[in-house]
Amino acid sequence: MxxxxxxxxxxxxxxxxxxxxxxxxxxxxxxxxxxxxxxxxxxxxxxxxxxxxxxxxxxxxxxxxxxxxxxxxxxxxxxxxxxxxxxxxxxxxxxxxxxxxxxxxxxxxxxxxxxxxxxxxxxxxxxxxxxxxxxxxxxxxxxxxxxxxxxxxxYPGRKIDLIVSILPGREDTPKMLKRISRETYDLAKKLVEELLEKPSVEEFFEKARIFTSKIFSYDSIDELLSPYRSKIIGYFRKKQALTLWVEKEWLDEIYSYLNKYFLTFKTWIDMYxxxxxxxx
Amino acid sequence: MxxxxxxxxxxxxxxxxxxxxxxxxxxxxxxxxxxxxxxxxxxxxxxxxxxxxxxxxxxxxxxxxxxxxxxxxxxxxxxxxxxxxxxxxxxxxxxxxxxxxxxxxxxxxxxxxxxxxxxxxxxxxxxxxxxxxxxxxxxxxxxxxxxxxxxxxxYPGRKIDLIVSILPGREDTPKMLKRISRETYDLAKKLVEELLEKPSVEEFFEKARIFTSKIFSYDSIDELLSPYRSKIIGYFRKKQALTLWVEKEWLDEIYSYLNKYFLTFKTWIDMYxxxxxxxx
Structure with missing residues (x-):
């Protein structure tokens, strides 16, 4: 079993x-x-x-x-x-x-x-x-x-094509959590309340990026993703986990591009x- | 969709x-x-x-x-x-x-x-x-x-082979609920507490039969099932729904037997x- x-x-x-x-x-x-x-x-x-x-x-x-x-x-x-x-x-x-x-x-x-x-x-x-x-x-x-x-x-409403990459570096969770200020958590609280008002996958990706950009650097990611920015519906990073929601037609190409730099996976949402x- | x-x-x-x-x-x-x-x-x-x-x-x-x-x-x-x-x-x-x-x-x-x-x-x-x-x-x-x-x-632990039959007769839920006494509900409460102490599918079937036998007649069912009683791990009825958990080797035979009398289905547990x- x-x-x-x-x-x-x-x-x-x-x-x-x-x-x-x-x-x-x-x-x-x-x-x-x-x-x-x-x-x-x-x-x-x-x-x-x-x-x-x-x-x-x-x-x-x-x-x-x-x-x-x-x-x-x-x-x-x-x-x-x-x-x-x-x-x-x-x-x-x-x-x-x-x-x-x-x-x-x-x-x-x-x-x-x-x-x-x-x-x-x-x-x-x-x-x-x-x-x-x-x-x-x-x-x-x-x-x-x-x-x-x-x-x-x-409820996702449609197939969500995801790419996840493992960014370089490492920080353990207890250490990472200590870096987060009261103000940043207040922002998280406000964003969760807004997400409950208008729950959609688009809103989740948007709010996750807003919150995590207070904790993690997006500079090199934004630069790396810039050639494909218009094909990416949403993205956010948490620690070394980079998650992208991409247009289906661009899934393979963006996957190949990111996999040159990082260990990368094509995936989708687990519902069960x-x-x-x-x-x- | x-x-x-x-x-x-x-x-x-x-x-x-x-x-x-x-x-x-x-x-x-x-x-x-x-x-x-x-x-x-x-x-x-x-x-x-x-x-x-x-x-x-x-x-x-x-x-x-x-x-x-x-x-x-x-x-x-x-x-x-x-x-x-x-x-x-x-x-x-x-x-x-x-x-x-x-x-x-x-x-x-x-x-x-x-x-x-x-x-x-x-x-x-x-x-x-x-x-x-x-x-x-x-x-x-x-x-x-x-x-x-x-x-x-x-957690069922093993494949649960079920047979469900639709017994003759009909009683709507509001009417059925009115027939149940305070004492019968007190029994249900005690049985649920016991089930939480020892949660297993066997215990569920046993307790469901004890409780529902205060509300529905089992006489004709017990008689009908008597030839196969030792092959049936558990059974109970709720309104016209008769649910049997049977030994795998006897699934087809008991199904055919019951299907002569009632509309009957072979099924199993939905987990999701x-x-x-x-x-x-």
């Missing part, structure tokens, strides 16, 4: 911190893409996550196994590595946490809670767990994991979130 | 009535099956629902178009008709209500609200809208439509709820 988890790029966020990790999280919005982390339970003798053949997130894993009261050791594969802004840590932890459903009765939603708790405790993400669980283009209206937090979804697949 | 909505059979329910239809609904549990109502927007000049070539739910439709501030006329198909306990009214109304996404910006969740409101106002269902929206084997833990109510899901499909 394989657990498939879409990767998630947040475009708007502001943290809500309480004294309980289950009511802590972020209000915001983001996009789930049809690039998936897959997780497979290997054994129940030790606790840990092997991502692309390397052990990762050891402290997080110990916290999750502790919460679950069970050892789970999972094998995971992801087309994109940890730390670039694609919510891979949340996907890894969801893979571990949801594997517990194979050995003990729990609701699917509550089985995600240890993953959300670990993300909050180690400051690696505040909204990716709930976003990835439900998929789609999501607006997080109440913080917390599935069953506590609330997401609403934007976490799924469980039986082996053939 | 086609909207696909799974049919839903509730097995446990107790109503929570408030002075606001959006916080009114039911706590309970039920199963979504891989039999779908499909809806297609025909035009925006009048308001109504054509189900299997017949206009249905006229008052509900007027209420929904009023809430939406738009006329929507939808063509719908369903393998099962209204009034037998498969949540077809909620599916019809969801088809109408969600069609509004084609003509105006709204979140997908909020686009379901008029359907839930109409169900509550006309007393035709309290939990089917949220159940069908999210799919799966669901436990409704907080009443209301998607975005307000909360559902959690039972409402989906939007583009025409090929």
């Amino acid at each position: 394989l657990i498939k988890i879409p990767l998630h790029i947040s475009g708007l966020w502001y943290p809500i911190i309480t004294n309980n990790p289950l009511t802590t999280g972020s209000i915001g919005a983001g996009i789930n893409i049809a690039l998936y982390l897959t997780a497979k339970l290997r054994n129940t003798e030790k606790c840990g996550i092997i991502l692309n053949n390397e052990e990762v997130l050891k402290d997080h894993s110990q916290t999750i196994c502790g919460k679950l009261g069970a050892n789970l050791y999972v094998d995971e594969k992801s087309p994109i590595s940890l730390g670039y802004g694609f919510g891979v840590s949340a996907a890894c932890l969801l893979g571990l946490s949801l594997s517990s459903l194979l050995i003990k009765n729990n609701t699917i939603e509550k089985a995600t809670w240890p993953a959300h708790i670990a993300e909050v405790i180690y400051n690696t993400g505040y909204g990716d767990v709930i976003a990835e669980f439900y998929g789609g283009v999501e607006i997080r209206v109440k913080p917390g994991p599935p069953g506590i937090g609330v997401v609403e979804h934007i 979130g976490v799924r469980f697949e039986n082996p053939p | 086609l909207i696909k909505i799974p049919l839903h059979i509730s097995g446990l329910w107790y109503p929570i009535i408030t002075n606001n239809p959006l916080t009114t609904g039911s706590i309970g549990a039920g199963i979504n099956i891989a039999l779908y109502l499909t809806a297609k927007l025909r035009n925006t000049e009048k308001c109504g629902i054509i189900l299997n070539n017949e206009e249905v739910l006229k008052d509900h439709s007027q209420t929904i178009c009023g809430k939406l501030g738009a006329n929507l006329y939808v063509d719908e198909k369903s393998p099962i008709s209204l009034g037998y306990g498969f949540g077809v009214s909620a599916a019809c109304l969801l088809g109408l209500s969600l069609s509004s996404l084609l003509i105006k910006n709204n979140t997908i969740e909020k686009a379901t609200w008029p359907a839930h409101i109409a169900e509550v106002i006309y007393n035709t269902g309290y939990g089917d809208v949220i159940a069908e929206f999210y799919g799966g084997v669901e436990i409704r833990v907080k009443p209301g439509p998607p975005g307000i109510g909360v559902v959690e899901h039972i 709820g409402v989906r939007f499909e583009n025409p090929p």
Whole structure:
């Protein structure tokens, strides 16, 4: 049995911190893409996550196994590595946490809670767990994991052709979050409210660029994209994750262009979130 | 563009009535099956629902178009008709209500609200809208439509082979609901709490039978099923909807047996709820 988890790029966020990790999280919005982390339970003798053949997130894993009261050791594969802004840590932890459903009765939603708790405790993400669980283009209206937090979804209306690139450089999430000022979060809050008033994918891309340009540099991206600017419907970056929504006719050409510079993927919107697949 | 909505059979329910239809609904549990109502927007000049070539739910439709501030006329198909306990009214109304996404910006969740409101106002269902929206084997833990109510899901763990039959007779939902006593609802409440403690499909079937046997007669069903009793893992009826979970090896034989008496379908669990499909 394989657990498939879409990767998630947040475009708007502001943290809500309480004294309980289950009511802590972020209000915001983001996009789930049809690039998936897959997780497979290997054994129940030790606790840990092997991502692309390397052990990762050891402290997080110990916290999750502790919460679950069970050892789970999972094998995971992801087309994109940890730390670039694609919510891979949340996907890894969801893979571990949801594997517990194979050995003990729990609701699917509550089985995600240890993953959300670990993300909050180690400051690696505040909204990716709930976003990835439900998929789609999501607006997080109440913080917390599935069953506590609330997401609403934007209806795309047409096929959204996406290109994602991994920009050079690296900054870990706790460090990145410290750079964001109160004023920038107030802007995020205002943009989320406006997005809820007029929820569309166009508005999401526009607002995500406005917000993230307060945190990340767009200079070299704007320059790089300038030859194709009129073929790109929207774009934004979060950390090293560059997301472009492009005209279908230009998908291949822009993909080839960006892939010369960065590791790049053609993708689209994942509409279904976490799924469980039986082996053939 | 086609909207696909799974049919839903509730097995446990107790109503929570408030002075606001959006916080009114039911706590309970039920199963979504891989039999779908499909809806297609025909035009925006009048308001109504054509189900299997017949206009249905006229008052509900007027209420929904009023809430939406738009006329929507939808063509719908369903393998099962209204009034037998498969949540077809909620599916019809969801088809109408969600069609509004084609003509105006709204979140997908909020686009379901008029359907839930109409169900509550006309007393035709309290939990089917949220159940069908999210799919799966669901436990409704907080009443209301998607975005307000909360559902959690039972992880099935293996392929669940289902047979559903439509029993003879008919009783409309408002009338059926009136027959249920306070004590029976107290039982439902206790069973839902127990199911949340130990969420499994086995427990769901068991508890659904215990609860519904206070409302519907099982005498003729028990007799009819007696030759196959040991091959049936679980079964329950809600109104005219008889749902059986059977051993895979006996699926065809039990299906043929029941289909001699009633309109019968082989099916399984729908795991994804409402989906939007583009025409090929």
